Amino acid sequence: MTRFSxxxxxVEYRMDPETPLLWALRDASNLxxxxxxxxxxxxxxxxxxxxxxxxxxxxxTIAECEGRFVTTIEGLSRDRSHPVQxxxxxxxxxxxxxxQSGMIMSAAAxxxxxxxxxxxEVDAAMTGICRCGTYPRIRTAIRLAGRVIRGEERxxxxxxxxxxxxxxxxxxxxxxxxxxx
Amino acid sequence: MAxxxxxxxxxxxxxxxxxxxxxxxGATAAGGLAIAWSLWPRDYQPNLTAAPDExxxxxxxxxxxxxxxxxxxxxxxxxxxxxxxxxxxxxxxLGADWRTIAVETAPISPLYANTLLVDEDSAVFTxxxxxxxxxxxxxxxxxREWAVRNAVMLTANSSSVRMFEGxxxxxxxxxxxxxxxxxxxxxxxxxQACDTQDGFVLHGKQRLRFGEVxxxxxxxxxxxxxxxxxxxxxPLYGKELTRLDLPAKxxxxxxxxxxIRLPDMVFAAIRQGPLGATRLKTIDRKRGMASPGxxxxxxxxxxxxxxxxxxxxxxGALDRFAPVFETAGIPISSDSIDAALKAALKDDGYRIxxxxxxxxxxxxxxxxxxxxxxxxxxxxxxxTRTATAAPDRDGLRLWVATQAPAQCRDAVARAxxxxxxxxxxxxxxxxxxxxxxxxxxxxxQAGIIALQVKRPVQLAWSRAxxxxxxxxxxxxxxxxxxxxxxxxxxxxxxxxxxxxxxNHEVRARLFDNxxxxxxxxxATGRADAAAVEGAMPRYAIPHHAVDHCPADIGLPTGRWRxxxxxxxxxxxxxxxxxxxxxxxxxxxxYRMAMLGDAPLLARCLLTATSLGxxxxxxxxxxxxxxxHAMRGSHIxxxxxxxxxxxxxxxxxxxxxxxxxxxxxxAIARQQVEGGLIFGLAAAxxxxxxxxxxxxxxxxxGQLGLPRLSQTPRILVEFVESDREPGGLGEIGVPVVAPAxxxxxxxxxxxxxxxxxxxxxxx
Numbered sequence: 001m002t003r004f005s006x007x008x009x010x011v012e013y014r015m016d017p018e019t020p021l022l023w024a025l026r027d028a029s030n031l032x033x034x035x036x037x038x039x040x041x042x043x044x045x046x047x048x049x050x051x052x053x054x055x056x057x058x059x060x061t062i063a064e065c066e067g068r069f070v071t072t073i074e075g076l077s078r079d080r081s082h083p084v085q086x087x088x089x090x091x092x093x094x095x096x097x098x099x100q101s102g103m104i105m106s107a108a109a110x111x112x113x114x115x116x117x118x119x120x121e122v123d124a125a126m127t128g129i130c131r132c133g134t135y136p137r138i139r140t141a142i143r144l145a146g147r148v149i150r151g152e153e154r155x156x157x158x159x160x161x162x163x164x165x166x167x168x169x170x171x172x173x174x175x176x177x178x179x180x181x
Numbered sequence: 182m183a184x185x186x187x188x189x190x191x192x193x194x195x196x197x198x199x200x201x202x203x204x205x206x207g208a209t210a211a212g213g214l215a216i217a218w219s220l221w222p223r224d225y226q227p228n229l230t231a232a233p234d235e236x237x238x239x240x241x242x243x244x245x246x247x248x249x250x251x252x253x254x255x256x257x258x259x260x261x262x263x264x265x266x267x268x269x270x271x272x273x274x275l276g277a278d279w280r281t282i283a284v285e286t287a288p289i290s291p292l293y294a295n296t297l298l299v300d301e302d303s304a305v306f307t308x309x310x311x312x313x314x315x316x317x318x319x320x321x322x323x324x325r326e327w328a329v330r331n332a333v334m335l336t337a338n339s340s341s342v343r344m345f346e347g348x349x350x351x352x353x354x355x356x357x358x359x360x361x362x363x364x365x366x367x368x369x370x371x372x373q374a375c376d377t378q379d380g381f382v383l384h385g386k387q388r389l390r391f392g393e394v395x396x397x398x399x400x401x402x403x404x405x406x407x408x409x410x411x412x413x414x415x416p417l418y419g420k421e422l423t424r425l426d427l428p429a430k431x432x433x434x435x436x437x438x439x440x441i442r443l444p445d446m447v448f449a450a451i452r453q454g455p456l457g458a459t460r461l462k463t464i465d466r467k468r469g470m471a472s473p474g475x476x477x478x479x480x481x482x483x484x485x486x487x488x489x490x491x492x493x494x495x496x497g498a499l500d501r502f503a504p505v506f507e508t509a510g511i512p513i514s515s516d517s518i519d520a521a522l523k524a525a526l527k528d529d530g531y532r533i534x535x536x537x538x539x540x541x542x543x544x545x546x547x548x549x550x551x552x553x554x555x556x557x558x559x560x561x562x563x564x565t566r567t568a569t570a571a572p573d574r575d576g577l578r579l580w581v582a583t584q585a586p587a588q589c590r591d592a593v594a595r596a597x598x599x600x601x602x603x604x605x606x607x608x609x610x611x612x613x614x615x616x617x618x619x620x621x622x623x624x625x626q627a628g629i630i631a632l633q634v635k636r637p638v639q640l641a642w643s644r645a646x647x648x649x650x651x652x653x654x655x656x657x658x659x660x661x662x663x664x665x666x667x668x669x670x671x672x673x674x675x676x677x678x679x680x681x682x683x684n685h686e687v688r689a690r691l692f693d694n695x696x697x698x699x700x701x702x703x704a705t706g707r708a709d710a711a712a713v714e715g716a717m718p719r720y721a722i723p724h725h726a727v728d729h730c731p732a733d734i735g736l737p738t739g740r741w742r743x744x745x746x747x748x749x750x751x752x753x754x755x756x757x758x759x760x761x762x763x764x765x766x767x768x769x770x771y772r773m774a775m776l777g778d779a780p781l782l783a784r785c786l787l788t789a790t791s792l793g794x795x796x797x798x799x800x801x802x803x804x805x806x807x808x809h810a811m812r813g814s815h816i817x818x819x820x821x822x823x824x825x826x827x828x829x830x831x832x833x834x835x836x837x838x839x840x841x842x843x844x845x846x847a848i849a850r851q852q853v854e855g856g857l858i859f860g861l862a863a864a865x866x867x868x869x870x871x872x873x874x875x876x877x878x879x880x881x882g883q884l885g886l887p888r889l890s891q892t893p894r895i896l897v898e899f900v901e902s903d904r905e906p907g908g909l910g911e912i913g914v915p916v917v918a919p920a921x922x923x924x925x926x927x928x929x930x931x932x933x934x935x936x937x938x939x940x941x942x943x
Contacts, residue, residue, distance in 0.1 A: 033433015074432065074434075134851075136895055173381075
């Protein structure tokens with residue numbers, strides 16, 4: 001049986017039950033925000049949230065996901081509003097961006113359990129590999145996201161997707177409102 | 182579009198004054214290129230496509246009726262921020278509102294040739310031998326012409342801003358002039374009296390949005406020379422603007438080559454044989470074909486690929502096919518590589534550069550020497566090499582991250598027998614690269630597989646495959662020999678470096694599609710100035726020389742973030758430290774005494790040591806220094822590191838950089854910080870041993886790459902400067918290993934003369 005929930009939707013994969021979750025997400029569900037970097041749990045680029053825990057999706061089979069709730073980067077928020085996503089833009093964390101889905105999912109799981117982690121707890125939770133070297137900003141962004149979650153600070157750094165042209169034109173004088181609006 | 186003459190990318194000041202006759206002489210001397218010259222069109226037109234409400238101004242800019250501005254970026258975004266930096270330069274010159282800027286990747290066109298890079302790497306791109314000096318200027322002109330004709334749009338050598346700031350600014354100035362002309366027409370005003378700001382053309386109290394005049398403006402003739410905007414009170418240049426690629430990189434929507442999804446697409450995995458002249462001998466077809474989910478198997482001279490409905494099934498099937506490869510010659514190993522480097526170091530080699538007279542200066546004097554060794558360095562980008570290919574009527578469509586799109590397209594065309602015009606390449610963002618995207622094998626393989634299975638295919642190399650097959654940065658061995666003056670300062674220095682002629686290999690692979698093993702063999706014994714780049718010290722040493730001793734190590738090698746400077750800085754900066762200790766001198770003042778002719782570097786060094794709290798290099802201080810200059814930038818690094826029961830502990834890195842004026846200080850800081858962490862990884866790992874013709878490492882976790890918990894405190898400061906921008910992508914990398922090695926000496930009294938630093942001392 002390979003029936004479980006992905007981003008709050010029920011899914012049944014007609015695939016070999018031994019297929020790692022990573023490949024069901026990427027190649028069957030086309031949820032390509034979750035990345036392959038090693039297949040051995042080293043890089044963390046494939047990290048997703050399973051029942052509140054950050055898990056390397058290359059190391060768990062779809063059979064093992066039976067009945068569980070999987071959240072990928074696409075399901076973390078509908079509009080980039082998750083505090084970790086906002087903090088990631090405020091601190092300009094990503095460079096090439098390839099490992100960042102996994103980093104963000106790890107940080108979100110960490111902060112859900114503990115919105116004020118110590119440096120050692122951050123070190124223990126953030127075990128992915130980033131070759132661009134974004135680590136110092138990841139640490140700062142996690143602190144910022146924690147403050148947002150604790151209600152001490154608000155940020156609006158990343159715009160939501162799908163802004164309508166007429167709304168954009170209202171905010172940006174250089175843009176012309178579309179005809180008929 | 183009518184009447185737009187595009188002069189962007191053909192900076193006239195760079196073209197030397199030469200007569201037609203000189204050109205012919207030079208061309209013939211440089212290799213019989215004379216005939217082609219007269220046949221080649223000189224004025225290239227942009228080959229951009231525009232949406233119905235969008236207007237093409239030139240090769241770098243489109244403006245829409247709605248007011249959006251599409252900035253065309255002819256470089257590969259691999260994390261360095263180029264898709265923000267070049268648009269930022271253009272938006273600044275245009276007087277645009279940053280919120281209206283969109284980005285498109287450039288199509289393949291001669292208009293985007295990176296002529297700066299081929300100039301810098303002249304020894305690599307055009308052979309020098311046999312060309313008399315009197316045509317030297319013509320040769321450099323010819324080299325640029327060659328780069329333009331072949332659309333050599335290389336992304337490399339930290340050159341994006343250095344190459345394209347001028348063309349981008351000129352393109353924006355041209356577009357701005359056209360917008361002002363169109364607005365002035367409406368107002369019946371003098372266009373030169375107009376200005377632009379925040380996406381509006383201004384004239385007195387009148388203002389029009391760019392979008393309102395774009396259609397008319399794009400039909401006008403621009404002024405012959407760009408008319409630049411007077412400096413703005415609130416320039417976008419120099420601001421820490423948020424990178425344009427960030428929103429897509431936090432919600433999973435940023436697409437890399439492996440994220441392309443096409444109707445009917447299938448997934449492929451590949452296995453290639455050991456390094457060297459390898460040939461696929463057998464596969465267990467019967468057992469392999471029974472693999473669950475397998476759709477196709479594609480065999481080739483040098484590899485076997487499996488195709489399935491998901492990548493995991495395809496990759497699993499490879500094991501069942503149990504491919505056997507046959508490799509000619511003696512398979513390489515770490516020992517054979519080391520032996521080849523040692524042998525090369527004993528050979529004569531080539532003198533690449535010299536000043537003064539080292540022979541005379543060293544004659545009869547006491548010589549002090551030290552030897553250093555550096556292991557091969559892996560790129561280990563988190564994205565493995567990946568390409569998506571789809572048959573398309575008579576040709577192929579191809580999605581891949583590449584640092585040389587025209588050469589990638591040509592390689593695929595050549596391998597598949599298609600005309601280059603029938604191969605459409607969509608340049609993708611790279612998930613890291615560090616020069617890995619100069620290797621096009623994955624695109625060629627994806628093209629071959631897609632044509633064979635007659636449907637869209639996505640090929641991703643497994644991590645093991647990438648560790649084994651991507652040519653690493655070369656390993657090297659060096660011997661530095663010095664004679665000292667009475668005060669213990671260096672009077673003469675000879676740096677001999679044994680290293681493969683990597684750049685000849687890269688050139689043959691990139692431009693001639695030579696297989697890696699053949700390119701490696703063909704390059705043996707050749708002088709390669711770029712392989713010892715950065716070895717000429719900036720220090721005032723009266724007599725010094727640099728030799729390249731080409732080593733035949735049997736292992737194909739490639740370019741890598743920092744290239745040769747990543748080892749030459751290690752050799753020089755460790756040796757300088759040794760000489761300082763020998764003279765009983767503080768490593769800072771010993772360096773400063775020799776930096777009279779390098780004030781920018783001296784200033785970086787003084788600032789870094791002051792910020793980091795330099796304690797005078799006392800034994801037990803655990804502090805070490807290194808400084809280096811490359812690609813127009815200067816860096817000094819102070820590292821604090823010690824040996825603990827957990828091994829080498831790097832506690833702090835304090836870097837001061839002079840990179841000229843900064844387009845975007847936040848991105849500049851990212852590049853240096855990231856470069857330091859990349860350098861840290863290379864100092865302690867990012868390498869593999871070789872045995873039986875193969876890398877012994879198979880997993881990312883075996884490479885010792887630092888994670889967040891192993892990241893030291895990092896402080897990066899920039900020297901304020903209005904110099905031309907220097908390169909930033911690589912400058913952080915070379916200083917890390919020597920600064921840590923020198924810190925380890927201060928901490929332990931033991932010299933580490935080998936990278937990775939954790940290995941046994943040499």
